[in-house]
Amino acid sequence: MKIPVCLDYSATTPVDPAVLQAMLPYFTEHFGNAASHTHQIGITASNAVENARISVACLINAEPNEIVFTAGATEADNIAILGIAEKYAAKGNHIITCVTEHKGVLAPCKYLQKKGFSVTLLPVDGQGMIDLEQLKDAISDKTILISLMAGNNEIGTLHPMAEIGKIARQHNIPFHTDATQAVGKSPIDVKAMNIDLLSLSGHKIYAPKGIGALYVRNEPAVTPKPIIHGGGHENGLRPGTLNTPGIIGLAKACEIYLETAPAERVRLKTLADRLYDGIKTNIPDVSLNGHPEKRMTHILNLRFDDLKAADLMKAMPELAISSGSACSSAENAASYVILAMGIPENIACGSIRYSLGRFTTQEHIDFAIKTTTNAVRSLRKQALTIE
Numbered sequence: 360m361k362i363p364v365c366l367d368y369s370a371t372t373p374v375d376p377a378v379l380q381a382m383l384p385y386f387t388e389h390f391g392n393a394a395s396h397t398h399q400i401g402i403t404a405s406n407a408v409e410n411a412r413i414s415v416a417c418l419i420n421a422e423p424n425e426i427v428f429t430a431g432a433t434e435a436d437n438i439a440i441l442g443i444a445e446k447y448a449a450k451g452n453h454i455i456t457c458v459t460e461h462k463g464v465l466a467p468c469k470y471l472q473k474k475g476f477s478v479t480l481l482p483v484d485g486q487g488m489i490d491l492e493q494l495k496d497a498i499s500d501k502t503i504l505i506s507l508m509a510g511n512n513e514i515g516t517l518h519p520m521a522e523i524g525k526i527a528r529q530h531n532i533p534f535h536t537d538a539t540q541a542v543g544k545s546p547i548d549v550k551a552m553n554i555d556l557l558s559l560s561g562h563k564i565y566a567p568k569g570i571g572a573l574y575v576r577n578e579p580a581v582t583p584k585p586i587i588h589g590g591g592h593e594n595g596l597r598p599g600t601l602n603t604p605g606i607i608g609l610a611k612a613c614e615i616y617l618e619t620a621p622a623e624r625v626r627l628k629t630l631a632d633r634l635y636d637g638i639k640t641n642i643p644d645v646s647l648n649g650h651p652e653k654r655m656t657h658i659l660n661l662r663f664d665d666l667k668a669a670d671l672m673k674a675m676p677e678l679a680i681s682s683g684s685a686c687s688s689a690e691n692a693a694s695y696v697i698l699a700m701g702i703p704e705n706i707a708c709g710s711i712r713y714s715l716g717r718f719t720t721q722e723h724i725d726f727a728i729k730t731t732t733n734a735v736r737s738l739r740k741q742a743l744t745i746e
Contacts, residue, residue, distance in 0.1 A: 364723045365679045368716030369512055369540060369658055374608065375565035375717070381611040382567070385604040393601045394592060404603050411610035415572055418613040419538075419557060420548040427573045427593045428606050432539040433463035435558035435573035436506075438597060439535045440467040442583025443504045443556070444476060447533075451501030457481045457489055457508070457518075458699040463558070464506050464537050477501070485700050486650040487516035494523065498530050505534050509541035513696040513712055514649030515658030517545060524553030533581045539563050543616035544624065544655050549574055555581040561605065565717060566612035570605030573597070627715050628656035630724050634713060635659055637728035642735050648697055648710055657716065662702070663709040666738055671711060674734040678727055681712050 385407065393408045395401025412423035429435045444454070456468055458480045468478045479497045481489045489507070498505075505527045510517045520536065527534035535556035538547055542559045549557055557574040561567055575581060575596070589598030616623075638661065639645055648660040663671060668682035682694065693707040713727065 360722055360726065362677050363679045364677065364726055366713045366715060366719065366723070366727055367679045367681050368719070369563070369712065369714035370681060371562045371568065372565045372716055373718070374567050375612060375615060377615060378566055378608045378611045382604045382608040385607050389603075391603075393603055394590070404601075408601055408603060408606050411606045414610035414613045414617075415559075416574075418542065418547075418617055419559075419574060420550050421557075421574050422577060425574050425577050427575055427596050428601060428609075429558075429571045429573055429597055430569055430602070431562070431571035432461075432537060432558040432560035434597075435560075435571050436461075436463040436535075436537055437467050438573055438586055439556040439558060439575075439583055440464065440504065440506060441471070441586045442596070443533055443535070443581070444471050445584040445586070446582060447503040451499075451503045452476045453479070453499055453501040454504045454506065455479045455481065455494065455497050455502060456506045457483065459483050459487060459511055459513075459516075459696045460506070460508055461512055461537055461539070463539075464508065468506070481507075483516075483699055485702075486653075487511055487514050487648075487696070487700055488650060488653070489518060491519065491522055491526065495526060498526075498532065502530070502532050505532055507534075507536060509536045509538040509547060510545055510655045510658075511649070511696065512540045513658075513694055514660045514700075515540075515654040515656075516649045517541070517653045517655060519653075520547070520552040520554065527555070528553045540658070541655060543613075543620055544627075544657055549576070556583070561609040561612060564609075564612045564616060566608040567605055570602055570609045572609065623717065624656050627719070630715055630719055630721065631656055631659045631713075633721070634715075634724045634727060635661070637725070638731055641728065641732040648700070648702075657714055659713045659715075660697075661711055661713070662697075662706065663711070663735060664706050665742070666709045666735065668709055668711050670738060671709070671731075671734055674738055675730045677730050681714075682708075682710060 391400035391404035393404040412426045415426050416423045533555040537558045539560045543564045555576040561570040585596050592598045646662045693704045697707040697710050
C-alpha cells in the first residue's frame, strides 16, 4: 500500500489510465487546432471536440450544443454569474446564493456587490441545508439569478436541485449550479431539475486539471454575455484555442461515469460507512458535519470537538486528508462552511474531511481508521498530561 494514502479526492483526482490513453494521440498525432477548418488536421481535431460534447452532455442529460468548454469550474462559474449579471442588468441587479458556496461563486458575487449589485446569501441549518421558504421569500422583481451548488465540497450535503429549479422556473429566473463535486457522484439531470447553467471540472472526475465545462440551456434560452473577448470560440462565450487533449480526456471521464456511476456510488457509500463506523467505535466525542442522509457518498466530514484539525493532520502524515476546501487549505482557520452551520469556532476547527475515490480500497479505509484512532488517542493523552 502506497503511503500516504489519499483520502482527499475532493481536492483533486488522479487521471484515470483510460482517460490518459484517450488523450495521448491528441498531443502528437492529432495535434490540430479545432478552429482550423481549411485542412484535415484541423478538421480531425474539430470532429473530436464535437464528439466530446456529446459525451459530456450525456452525463447531465443536456444537448451537445449546450456544452461550452472552459479551463475549469471556477472559470465556468465566473462566466455564468458575471455574464448573466451583464446580460440582465437592465432587468435587475439582485442575485441569490448561499453562505456555504464555493469561492468560485462567492468571489464573483462579492465583485458584483462592489459594482452595485445586491446579493442575498441564504443561511443554512445545522446540517448545511437551505430553507426553500427563505429562498422564495428572497426573490424579488429585481432577481436575475439564483446560484446554488448541487453538493457541498466540504461536508457533502446535497441541495434539493429539482425543488430549487422549479422555484426558479416559476419566477422566470435563471438557475445556475456549481456541480463540481456532484457530477458523476450524484444524479444530475439538467432537464428534469430545470437547471439553466451548470459548472463542472475535469480534475474532480479523473480527467486532467485545466479543463471544465459550462452547460448553457438553449430552450428556454439563457444567454450570458461573454466576459472574455477574443476569437469567438465556443459561440463567442469562451474565446481561446481549445484544449483538445483536455477536452478528449473530459469526455472519456464522463463516458466512464456513465457506465460505472450507480455501482460506484454504492461502493463508496459502503466504504464511507465503514470509515465512519470504525472511527465512532474507537473514538468518543466525534460528530458528523453535514446531513446524515442527503449527502454525496464520497465525502465524510468529521468533527473532533476537543482537537484542532491542523494538529490532527500533522499527527498522521500517512494520510492525505484536509480540513476543508483545497482553495482554503493554506488558511489556518475554521472552515466558513462549518461555521455557517452554527458550530462554534473553537469546535469547528477540529473538523477533518475524508473524501474517497475510484481507487480507494477497504485496506485504505481500515488503515485510515487505525491511523486516525492512534492519532486522536495520542493527542488527547498529551492534552491530559499538559493539564
